[in-house]
Amino acid sequence: MKEINSRMEPRKSAPTLEDVAKTAGVSTATVSRCLNDPDRVVEATRNRVMSAVQALQYTPNFGARVMAAKRTFTIGAIIPTMDNAIFARGLQAFQEALHARGYTLLVSSSAYRPEVEEEQIRALVARGADGLLLIGHDRDVPIYEYLAQRKVPALAAWSYIPDGRIPSIGFDNRTAMYALTQEVIDHGHRRIGMISGVIQGNDRARFRLEGMQDALVANGLDAAMIPPIETPYEIENGAAAFAKLMAGAEPPTAVMCGNDVLAVGAMIGARRLGLRVPQDVSITGFDDIELARIVSPALTTVHVPHREMGRKAADALVDMVEKKTSGQSAKLGTTIMTRGSLGPCPRPDGQG
Amino acid sequence: MKEINSRMEPRKSAPTLEDVAKTAGVSTATVSRCLNDPDRVVEATRNRVMSAVQALQYTPNFGARVMAAKRTFTIGAIIPTMDNAIFARGLQAFQEALHARGYTLLVSSSAYRPEVEEEQIRALVARGADGLLLIGHDRDVPIYEYLAQRKVPALAAWSYIPDGRIPSIGFDNRTAMYALTQEVIDHGHRRIGMISGVIQGNDRARFRLEGMQDALVANGLDAAMIPPIETPYEIENGAAAFAKLMAGAEPPTAVMCGNDVLAVGAMIGARRLGLRVPQDVSITGFDDIELARIVSPALTTVHVPHREMGRKAADALVDMVEKKTSGQSAKLGTTIMTRGSLGPCPRPDGQG
DNA sequence: ATTGAAAATGTAAGCGCTTACACTAAGGGA
DNA sequence: TCCCTTAGTGTAAGCGCTTACATTTTCAAT
Numbered sequence: 001m002k003e004i005n006s007r008m009e010p011r012k013s014a015p016t017l018e019d020v021a022k023t024a025g026v027s028t029a030t031v032s033r034c035l036n037d038p039d040r041v042v043e044a045t046r047n048r049v050m051s052a053v054q055a056l057q058y059t060p061n062f063g064a065r066v067m068a069a070k071r072t073f074t075i076g077a078i079i080p081t082m083d084n085a086i087f088a089r090g091l092q093a094f095q096e097a098l099h100a101r102g103y104t105l106l107v108s109s110s111a112y113r114p115e116v117e118e119e120q121i122r123a124l125v126a127r128g129a130d131g132l133l134l135i136g137h138d139r140d141v142p143i144y145e146y147l148a149q150r151k152v153p154a155l156a157a158w159s160y161i162p163d164g165r166i167p168s169i170g171f172d173n174r175t176a177m178y179a180l181t182q183e184v185i186d187h188g189h190r191r192i193g194m195i196s197g198v199i200q201g202n203d204r205a206r207f208r209l210e211g212m213q214d215a216l217v218a219n220g221l222d223a224a225m226i227p228p229i230e231t232p233y234e235i236e237n238g239a240a241a242f243a244k245l246m247a248g249a250e251p252p253t254a255v256m257c258g259n260d261v262l263a264v265g266a267m268i269g270a271r272r273l274g275l276r277v278p279q280d281v282s283i284t285g286f287d288d289i290e291l292a293r294i295v296s297p298a299l300t301t302v303h304v305p306h307r308e309m310g311r312k313a314a315d316a317l318v319d320m321v322e323k324k325t326s327g328q329s330a331k332l333g334t335t336i337m338t339r340g341s342l343g344p345c346p347r348p349d350g351q352g
Numbered sequence: 353m354k355e356i357n358s359r360m361e362p363r364k365s366a367p368t369l370e371d372v373a374k375t376a377g378v379s380t381a382t383v384s385r386c387l388n389d390p391d392r393v394v395e396a397t398r399n400r401v402m403s404a405v406q407a408l409q410y411t412p413n414f415g416a417r418v419m420a421a422k423r424t425f426t427i428g429a430i431i432p433t434m435d436n437a438i439f440a441r442g443l444q445a446f447q448e449a450l451h452a453r454g455y456t457l458l459v460s461s462s463a464y465r466p467e468v469e470e471e472q473i474r475a476l477v478a479r480g481a482d483g484l485l486l487i488g489h490d491r492d493v494p495i496y497e498y499l500a501q502r503k504v505p506a507l508a509a510w511s512y513i514p515d516g517r518i519p520s521i522g523f524d525n526r527t528a529m530y531a532l533t534q535e536v537i538d539h540g541h542r543r544i545g546m547i548s549g550v551i552q553g554n555d556r557a558r559f560r561l562e563g564m565q566d567a568l569v570a571n572g573l574d575a576a577m578i579p580p581i582e583t584p585y586e587i588e589n590g591a592a593a594f595a596k597l598m599a600g601a602e603p604p605t606a607v608m609c610g611n612d613v614l615a616v617g618a619m620i621g622a623r624r625l626g627l628r629v630p631q632d633v634s635i636t637g638f639d640d641i642e643l644a645r646i647v648s649p650a651l652t653t654v655h656v657p658h659r660e661m662g663r664k665a666a667d668a669l670v671d672m673v674e675k676k677t678s679g680q681s682a683k684l685g686t687t688i689m690t691r692g693s694l695g696p697c698p699r700p701d702g703q704g
Numbered sequence: 705a706t707t708g709a710a711a712a713t714g715t716a717a718g719c720g721c722t723t724a725c726a727c728t729a730a731g732g733g734a
Numbered sequence: 735t736c737c738c739t740t741a742g743t744g745t746a747a748g749c750g751c752t753t754a755c756a757t758t759t760t761c762a763a764t
Contacts, residue, residue, distance in 0.1 A: 014502075016750055027714045032752060042712060062480035063424065064750030066415030067719050082440040092434060095460065104479055107459055108447065127456055128414035150366075235646055268646060294587055294620060368720055379744045384722060394742060416720030419749050 015056040024052035035060065066128065075103050075317060076124030077133040080112045080202075084233065084261065085289045086306050087135075090157070093310030094133065101318045103130070112232065114201040118143050125152050131321040133157055133313055137164045138203040153320035153327065157313045159204050160331040167320075167327035169313040173204045176302045176334040177211030177256075178218075180284060183300075183336055184254050185219050188345035189282065192216065193252035194228035195241040195262045205258050208286060212256055226252050233258070238265020239272065246273060246281070253281060253345050260285035260292045263299055267341065278343025288337055297340025304334050367408040376404035387412065418480060427455050427669060428476035429485040432464045432554075436585065436613065437641045438658050439487075442509070445662030446485065453670045455482070464584065466553040470495050477504050483673040485509055485665055489516045490555040505672035505679065509665045510656075511556050512683040519672075519679035521665040525556045528654045528686040529563030529608075530570075532636060535652075535688055536606050537571050540697035541634065544568065545604035546580035547593040547614045557610050560638060564608055578604050585610070590617020591624065598625060598633070605633060605697045612637035612644045615651055619693065630695025640689055649692025656686050 021028045026049060033040045034049040041049070052058070066072045075098055079087045095105045106124060110117035117134075121143055124132060132147070132154040144165045147154050160170035184192060194212055197205035213223040229244060231237040238257060242265065245255055257263035263285030267277055275281050277297055285292055285301035292299035309332055320327045373380045378401060385392045386401040393401070404410070418424045427450055431439040447457045458476060462469035469486075473495055476484060484499070484506040496517045499506050512522035536544060546564055549557035565575040581596060583589040590609060594617065597607060609615035615637030622629050629635055629649055637644055637653035644651035661684055672679045 017752095018750080028751080029715075029753075030713060033713085036752080040712080045712080059478045061419075061750050062478065063415060063418030063422070064719095065752080067413075067419045067721085067749085068751040068753080070415070070719075070752090072415065082434060082444060083437060085435060088434040088440070092461070104458065104475075105460075106456065108457075109444070123456075126411045126414065235642065264646075268648075271648065290587065294616075296620075296623065369722095370720080380721075381723075381745075382743060385743090388722080392742080397742080413720050416749095417722080419719085419751085420721040420723080422722090422749075 014061070015058045016061065017058075019056055020049065020052045020058050023056060024049045071130050071321075072128035073103050074106050074127070074129050075131045075133065075314075075321070076106045076108070076121075076127070076129035078117055078120045078124065079107065079109050079135055081109050081233075082107075084259075085291075086158075086259075086287050086304070090306040090310040090313075093307040094314045095310075097311045097314030098318065101314070103314075103318060112198060112202065114139060117201075121147070125150055131155070131317045133317060134166070135159070136203045137161055137166070137168065138201050138206070141165075153317065155313055155317045155320065155327060157309055159207070160329065161203075162329065162331075164329075167316065167329040169309055169316055169330045169332070171304055171309075171332045171334045173207035174211035174214070176304075176336075177208040177286065178215045180286070180300075180302055180336055181212045181215035181256065182219070183338060184256060184282065184284060184342065185215065185221070187254070187282065187342060189252075189254040190221060190345065191226060191250060191252045191254070192221075193226045193245040193255040195238060195245065195255060195257045195266060196228045196230050197233050197258040197262070198230055208258055231262070233261045235261055235265040235268065238262035239269035240265075242266040242269030242283075243273065246270075246275070251281075253347065254284070254342070255281060256284045258286060260287045260289045260299060260301055263301065263341075264291055264295055267295055267299070277341050280346060282342045282345075284342055292337070292339075295341075299337075300339045300342035301337050302334050303337050305332055308332060366413070367410045368413070369410075371408055372401065372404045372410050375408060376401045423482050423673075424480035425455050426458050426479070426481050427483045427485065427666075427673075428458045428460070428473075428479070428481035430469055430472045430476065431459065431461050431487055433461050433585075434459075436611075437643075438510075438611075438639050438656070442658040442662040442665075445659040446666045447662075449663045449666030450670065453666070455666075455670060464550065464554065466491060469553075473499070477502055483507070483669045485669060486518070487511070488555045489513055489518070489520065490553050490558070493517075505669065507665055507669045507672065507679060509661055511559070512681065513555075514681065516681075519668065519681040521661055521668055521682045521684070523656055523661075523684045523686045525559035526563035526566070528656075528688075529560040529638065530567045532638070532652075532654055532688055533564045533567035533608065534571070535690060536608060536634065536636060536694060537567065537573070539606070539634065539694060541604075541606040542573060542697070543578060543602060543604045543606070544573075545578045545597040545607045547590055547597065547607060547609045547618060548580045548582050549585050549610035549614065550582055560610055583614070585613045587613055587617040587620065590614035591621035592617075594618040594621030594635075595625065598622075598627070603633075605699065606636070606694070607633060608636045610638060612639045612641045612651060612653055615653065615693075616643055616647055619647055619651070629693050632698060634694045634697075636694055644689070644691075647693075651689075652691045652694035653689050654686050655689050657684055660684060 017028045017031050021031045031049050034046050098105050108120045134156050136159040137156050154166045156166050156168040158170050160168050160172050196209045199206045216223040229241040231241050255266050266283045270277050285299045288301045288303035292301050319325050369380045369383050373383045383401050386398050450457050460472045486508050488511040489508050506518045508518050508520040510522050512520050548561045551558045568575045581593040583593050607618050618635045627633050637651045640653045640655035644653050671677050
């Protein structure tokens, strides 16, 4: 009776390692090794175990695995916003690369607010993230100390600096913007305005602004001539800032923007004012999002290899988590995409 | 020596429940109850425990919690893409609501590919997701059975149907598109083209197309007169499809699009062909993304309350997970936003 | 054959938490 | 006064896995 009963009893719950071990006729340790480090098990045994896994449709219990291995196989990422395509794209690649390495991605967003970011960092660490992807380097020291104390490896992306508190995989925002500014100057522009993102807690925005101002100074121009406008990355803000910039007595002939979103806003602002781009005013962006090629005229901007960055960041971070390396920073190249929105200065003689 | 040594020894690792229990002078069970169900502990004790938690900076170990509670406090969401702002926005609200209920969100994307979605579902379940948010209802039966067998509650969003295999929080795509089509017809259009998203595995796209065709028929028009074009949701595809649609002998006077992305593409296509919107041709979208208000002319489209949907979906799903309810579906309202891209039919007499 | 090192596998001790159950103390009704 | 209920707390048994260490097997060198 008992046998029949036990044979007929339906599965009460998911099969465990022990069930697999039993059907394969080995110990749980061997099954575990088959799954985590197959090379340590001889082929014949491995085959036997694998068929048992197949037969039972065994899936390891996540919680138990985490508990015993003291790792969650989870990487956390905190990005400013999901609304900007650049992060969406980079994260996509990041996620794919993590997946290939057996890790899952946990994302949250900070809305560009440092205090929210800090809370999210703590939340992800509490949730057992094995490593963290952060954007940029500008944040308070205590949070770096917290990370160090908890021994959670972290990596910064979208901004490369050689000597940050944590390693970074990214590009040099300052140099890129410097080069783009030089391009604008080479087109004859002397009165150049800037619509920057919010600098506070955002080193990418800061470096871009600095790079632009450095280039002005290097070309003998007064960086303070047209004060930059700082505004959150929203299309409408770009339009508003553009209007403000053009309202001055001697408006700029070129307006450089902290990113493509602001630049598209600026183009809309120009349209509203009845200004033609680039005949009346040139506009540049940064990031080379899809929209940059679609607006008319197409946007002159800086192309950033978001996907490559995501992929490399994933590999670097997993290495830090697994091999306990301190992390290898990498600087990625950017490309200036000169397109229709940048034209020659409309009144090259009236200034300088 | 020993005492001094042990006193000076730095924390080897994070404090555990037991450490808290010891400092508070209670049992681990009491500490656990303080954290998870405070009402079951008398106030004096609770205060003592809470100070100990504070003093030790105690954070529960995630893995242990998961293992013992047999829940991960994680909700998985599988969306078609992060590239479309509508999902980004809805998910944002979803995540905030989950956070308020003590859950974390795990996101992955399927790139609109059913087999990828299925793999992601299995991956999230294996990872212990307590519940799943899915988009729409069109998927193979076995995956629903898998979910049922594993007892993982799932909820569909962005598409409301009253009698699906899983409950849904969303809107009626068919009715919304029907209403929009009626609006187009009321503007005098009789030759109406459609650029639809890919129908396969996407009930939202399917319902929108059906709603449009139903409206045509209800108005005595031939739904097959201009065959709809089916193409993935990409701006460039919208432009290409538009060009194809206008290349016929008797091109449509209005082109309705499966979503705003395609519609923006169609507007770009029109610009390339030298067609004015809406004087030469009207264009409509669906979703009311930010871009819809920014293009010129602004896009006539269907507004969907993405944030509200995300919030409601989170509450419904957590209820399913915690209270073991079978899940309450909800239908959300949509609004037709009539804007510049829809105008009167340019040649109202030459047809019908 | 014999031996010993190396390879393969087994044994079993946790990992830190939740929770069923046990126990104690405090009232309330008889 | 005694018993029974109930609220508050403690005890301890897992949860399913990984891995240090122990044991067995294999096999090359003698």
